[in-house]
Amino acid sequence: MADIGYTALFLALAVSFYSVITYILGGRSRDPVLLASARNGLLAGCGLVSISVAVLIYALVTHNFQIEYVAAYSSRDLSISYLLSALWAGNDGSLLFWAWLLSIFATVTVLQRRNVGKELVPYAAAIIMFTQVFFLILLLFIANPFQKLSYAVNPGLFNYVQIYADGYGLNPLLKNPGMLSHPPMLLAGYVGLTIPFAFAISAMLTRRLGDEWLITIRRWTLIAWLFLGVGNLLGAWWAYVVLGWGGYWAWDPVENASFMPWLVTTAFLHSIMMQRRRGMLKVWNMVLVIIAFALSILGTFLTRSGILSSVHTFAESPLLGTIFLIFIGLILISAFGLLYYRSQDLKSEAEMESLVSRESTFLLNNLLLVGATFAVFVGTFFPVLSEVVRGVKISVGPPFFNQVNTPIFLATILLAGICTLIGWRQTSVKNLRRSFLWPLVLTLIIGIALFLSGIRGWGAMIAFTISSFVLLTILYEWFRGTRTRHRMRAENYLKAFWKLIMANRPRYGGYIVHIGIILLAIGVTGSSLFDVSKEASLKPGESMTIKQYDLLYENTDQFLTQNENITIATISVSNAGKPIGQLAPQKTFYRNSQQWVSKVAIRSTLREDLYIILISSEEDGTAAFKVLVNPLVSWIWMGGIILVLGGLVAFWPEGRQSLAPVRLD
Amino acid sequence: MKKKFIIGGLVLFLAIGYLGFTGFRSSASYYYSVSEFLAQGTSVNGQTVRVNGQVVPGSVEQKTDDLSLKFTIAKDGQSLPVVYRGVVPDSFQPGGDIVIEGSLDAGGVFQAKILMPKCPSKYEPKGATPPTKDITSWQT
Numbered sequence: 024m025a026d027i028g029y030t031a032l033f034l035a036l037a038v039s040f041y042s043v044i045t046y047i048l049g050g051r052s053r054d055p056v057l058l059a060s061a062r063n064g065l066l067a068g069c070g071l072v073s074i075s076v077a078v079l080i081y082a083l084v085t086h087n088f089q090i091e092y093v094a095a096y097s098s099r100d101l102s103i104s105y106l107l108s109a110l111w112a113g114n115d116g117s118l119l120f121w122a123w124l125l126s127i128f129a130t131v132t133v134l135q136r137r138n139v140g141k142e143l144v145p146y147a148a149a150i151i152m153f154t155q156v157f158f159l160i161l162l163l164f165i166a167n168p169f170q171k172l173s174y175a176v177n178p179g180l181f182n183y184v185q186i187y188a189d190g191y192g193l194n195p196l197l198k199n200p201g202m203l204s205h206p207p208m209l210l211a212g213y214v215g216l217t218i219p220f221a222f223a224i225s226a227m228l229t230r231r232l233g234d235e236w237l238i239t240i241r242r243w244t245l246i247a248w249l250f251l252g253v254g255n256l257l258g259a260w261w262a263y264v265v266l267g268w269g270g271y272w273a274w275d276p277v278e279n280a281s282f283m284p285w286l287v288t289t290a291f292l293h294s295i296m297m298q299r300r301r302g303m304l305k306v307w308n309m310v311l312v313i314i315a316f317a318l319s320i321l322g323t324f325l326t327r328s329g330i331l332s333s334v335h336t337f338a339e340s341p342l343l344g345t346i347f348l349i350f351i352g353l354i355l356i357s358a359f360g361l362l363y364y365r366s367q368d369l370k371s372e373a374e375m376e377s378l379v380s381r382e383s384t385f386l387l388n389n390l391l392l393v394g395a396t397f398a399v400f401v402g403t404f405f406p407v408l409s410e411v412v413r414g415v416k417i418s419v420g421p422p423f424f425n426q427v428n429t430p431i432f433l434a435t436i437l438l439a440g441i442c443t444l445i446g447w448r449q450t451s452v453k454n455l456r457r458s459f460l461w462p463l464v465l466t467l468i469i470g471i472a473l474f475l476s477g478i479r480g481w482g483a484m485i486a487f488t489i490s491s492f493v494l495l496t497i498l499y500e501w502f503r504g505t506r507t508r509h510r511m512r513a514e515n516y517l518k519a520f521w522k523l524i525m526a527n528r529p530r531y532g533g534y535i536v537h538i539g540i541i542l543l544a545i546g547v548t549g550s551s552l553f554d555v556s557k558e559a560s561l562k563p564g565e566s567m568t569i570k571q572y573d574l575l576y577e578n579t580d581q582f583l584t585q586n587e588n589i590t591i592a593t594i595s596v597s598n599a600g601k602p603i604g605q606l607a608p609q610k611t612f613y614r615n616s617q618q619w620v621s622k623v624a625i626r627s628t629l630r631e632d633l634y635i636i637l638i639s640s641e642e643d644g645t646a647a648f649k650v651l652v653n654p655l656v657s658w659i660w661m662g663g664i665i666l667v668l669g670g671l672v673a674f675w676p677e678g679r680q681s682l683a684p685v686r687l688d
Numbered sequence: 689m690k691k692k693f694i695i696g697g698l699v700l701f702l703a704i705g706y707l708g709f710t711g712f713r714s715s716a717s718y719y720y721s722v723s724e725f726l727a728q729g730t731s732v733n734g735q736t737v738r739v740n741g742q743v744v745p746g747s748v749e750q751k752t753d754d755l756s757l758k759f760t761i762a763k764d765g766q767s768l769p770v771v772y773r774g775v776v777p778d779s780f781q782p783g784g785d786i787v788i789e790g791s792l793d794a795g796g797v798f799q800a801k802i803l804m805p806k807c808p809s810k811y812e813p814k815g816a817t818p819p820t821k822d823i824t825s826w827q828t
Contacts, residue, residue: 415718
């Protein structure tokens, strides 16, 4: 069984390598026979990788513990969905998953019908397949998911399987719906960034540096960005509801690793518009695409290298880390070298005309987002950097990331509002006054209302006012557009609004994403500035008070199952004197894996979350709790959902994709 | 026009640099292993640092009435007693690798504010503790 999987991978490597070479030769000679053959190689590669994935899934589902990976990451008591998730639970499997996604994306890329960018496909496909070759080599020679379990290599696991014959199993902490969605989403985001990179390099190689490569990659970039964003949000949600420390983001190196390419891709999605509208920022766009891809590989590498000694250190073979670093170096050197040689062809076609223009807001937004990425990068790698420079490891904690990024993100959000109200090139003062008047007046009213409602402190006032301003600018812009349509075409308001959005989905999808980001920002501001927490040890019948909540601890119940000791505490909660029901935080001890898993109890409303963690309990019923009141957290999840909706609106095929937006120069 | 943008960019760069610097000063801490940390002697008393080591099996003692967790971490033959109060992360395990943040008090006990155990072995079961006592060769 394992041999079939391994052989399929080996053959996949052969055809992928063949495909790289033939695509390059075909790209140079434009020989249709060669190109067709290269494409067949690519498709065969996809088929072969799919076979080996199918073999691994089959092995997982049929509990084939002769394969080390299956024995280490699954067990007989796992349900079918967690058996499937074991595919990406371990290093080897997740690399196979990476390669599989890439081969699927490659297949979609070459099978897509396109009016624009056909000439770019051969070299782009060659680069995608080159990346594929890299991952297949890793799988075949370093991280083989089909490795057979042997006493010589892993005696502990071998003995365990011999004695119990039911696999070591997935870590109980990973048995959560988050495990089914968070890792594959992030991986899909990482893998997706390969496609824009490949087309960028192909555009430089073929000297076809106009709009076509940007048109070709817009939707690929968007979907990769969306996957990364959703992956991160799901991770945050998972951390909040399961890992149970009361927070959703900790600036952990591995979180940062997936946040950085998202930030750079966000910048890129905006600067694409600068190039398509005004022919500006061409070199910059190339730089962003290259960096985004390098960061995606870096993220894949960080989760398994162990160079950053922090929460997520997975001691893997140092060889794997070294090879990844070599690959990243190779990407950076060759891509930037090529960019240098092509810099003459990438001259800007237009100059900035005014400081008060959409161009300058886009430029500033790009600088801020890249600045934030740089700060996150430095913070994440500071222990490594300081060790190289001074020989001591210095690590920086969350305060660093928060202090640097909060002003940057607030400024970025403010720019999104200003940008909505001003046009490309130059805007007259009269125009500005007309656009800004209503949003500013309404923002002022909201600001005063916030102050009167008892919100104090500069940080919160600034963050909430900026958020409402930007929200208002978007609603105002929608209102103006709808009104114009209503007047010009005599459509009723509802229809006019619908048509307005449908007529320019990328733009209005973008606005919807902005609304999602604003809700996120409001949620993050509320929960990080106004959270309250309290810890207490209570005997049954005792109670505690936090803000307007009274918590009466009733008792704890113990349950024993075959593998688990479950402790459930029951707490009766009243809100401002009114009973609102019971909450039951739990703690489960998994005897097999000697692992605790907490289940926090959350009562979530739009206003705030009441969040109870059971810390520990005693035989006599005494139990220790940590209780938090986190305001506005549900806004974060709502913002996430709206962000996805907006992304999908922008992603939806336009039907007239080949039409470039009107050039204004 | 170009000049204005260059100046603007420079101001921005300096602002980010300043933010980074102040943020760094308020949150940077030295990162030591247990033996490196103990080698510093009393010079590190009261300073916020991060220390890495292994939770010594059998040293862990959790009390419900004062929410405290006492344990010892060790590395390279040196060990350090630690006290922590609050929520213990689920991934905290006797025998597991951990990074703690906090400071050493005058009595030589490390007062930990944050516990950062090695992540729930997302990618690495080989370093996990033996599932049962009769298998001791698990660690490879």
